[in-house]
Amino acid sequence: MDVYSGILVSHEGIVHGDLVVEEMVFEESRIEKDDYVITRTFFNAHTHLGDAALRDAPRIELEKLVGPEGYKHRMLEATDLTVLREHAIAEVRRCRNEGTSHFLDFREGGKAGLEVVRDVDGVLALARPKNVEEAEEINSFGFAYSSVRDHDLKLIEEVREIARKRKKFFGIHAGERDCGDVDATLSLQPDFVVHMNMCPEMIGEFTEEEIPIVSCFRSNAFFGLLNKKSYELLCEYDLWMLGTDNAMISTASMLDEMHFASYIVGSERALLRAATAGYEIFNVEHGYIIFNRKHSFRKTSDPLLTLVRRAGVKDIEVILFDTHLK
Numbered sequence: 001m002d003v004y005s006g007i008l009v010s011h012e013g014i015v016h017g018d019l020v021v022e023e024m025v026f027e028e029s030r031i032e033k034d035d036y037v038i039t040r041t042f043f044n045a046h047t048h049l050g051d052a053a054l055r056d057a058p059r060i061e062l063e064k065l066v067g068p069e070g071y072k073h074r075m076l077e078a079t080d081l082t083v084l085r086e087h088a089i090a091e092v093r094r095c096r097n098e099g100t101s102h103f104l105d106f107r108e109g110g111k112a113g114l115e116v117v118r119d120v121d122g123v124l125a126l127a128r129p130k131n132v133e134e135a136e137e138i139n140s141f142g143f144a145y146s147s148v149r150d151h152d153l154k155l156i157e158e159v160r161e162i163a164r165k166r167k168k169f170f171g172i173h174a175g176e177r178d179c180g181d182v183d184a185t186l187s188l189q190p191d192f193v194v195h196m197n198m199c200p201e202m203i204g205e206f207t208e209e210e211i212p213i214v215s216c217f218r219s220n221a222f223f224g225l226l227n228k229k230s231y232e233l234l235c236e237y238d239l240w241m242l243g244t245d246n247a248m249i250s251t252a253s254m255l256d257e258m259h260f261a262s263y264i265v266g267s268e269r270a271l272l273r274a275a276t277a278g279y280e281i282f283n284v285e286h287g288y289i290i291f292n293r294k295h296s297f298r299k300t301s302d303p304l305l306t307l308v309r310r311a312g313v314k315d316i317e318v319i320l321f322d323t324h325l326k
């Protein structure tokens with residue numbers, strides 16, 4: 001029976017024990033063990049994998065790059081779906097090898113756009129229906145729109161209702177550049193919201209309703225929209241998650257996102273929680289990452305800080321995905 005003995009690191013602290021591979025169970029022990037450093041895999045709560053083919057994006061302002069008439073959408077229209085799919089798959093494979101098991105993906109392009117990630121292990125696709133008929137027939141993990149500003153609000157409201165009826169998740173961006181789209185977003189009562197970096201004054205309205213919030217630090221930084229005030233509030237929120245946003249700007253690896261975020265906020269514990277909270281929120285199974293102690297974790301005095309700030313591919317001994325993992 002394969003067993004990895006060592007410490008399991010999570011936001012709740014450190015416990016010693018054995019990870020039994022066959023059963024995917026970590027058994028706590030009273031004896032100190034430290035051969036390996038073990039963590040849950042990571043859940044990336046926000047990607048746009050379809051634009052992995054478009055890297056590297058020019059450094060232009062938010063609206064011009066990702067707005068409805070912007071660079072990204074012009075380029076997506078002009079690129080063959082099979083090319084988009086090839087790049088999305090390569091990005092997912094690479095990031096799964098870095099311990100990110102799931103990618104909650106905003107899938108542009110209506111029903112046809114789902115082809116980009118169809119049956120790719122670990123990708124949970126949130127489709128963007130072009131009309132009510134598509135929303136009724138699309139078979140996806142859920143639905144998502146970019147912002148109430150960018151689409152017909154009536155369509156968004158109807159799709160939100162359909163998501164409820166069909167028991168699918170509904171997500172949307174809000175508060176990325178200001179509070180202008182936040183009221184209308186709140187009234188949709190989404191299952192989760194992405195960003196809120198530039199609207200800290202309304203974060204409390206989401207936390208009171210227990211609506212999860214996703215932050216994307218590198219994306220915010222790229223657009224000059226980092227806002228410590230928001231992240232500090234979110235560090236206190238159990239339903240906070242991390243995502244990596246556009247694949248044309250950032251890798252979809254949560255190790256990369258955590259490393260960067262740890263320079264912006266002071267709570268590595270909260271960042272680690274946010275990198276794994278999606279498993280409970282979206283009810284999917286996590287795997288385990290087994291880190292060796294040859295490099296970053298050799299002689300570390302605080303494995304949690306090492307993990308969040310600097311652990312890399314060279315530290316990974318093996319990754320175990322749940323056998324039922326989709």
Ligand SMILES: [Zn+2]
Pocket residue numbers: 046047048106173194245246
């Ligand atoms: Zn996004």
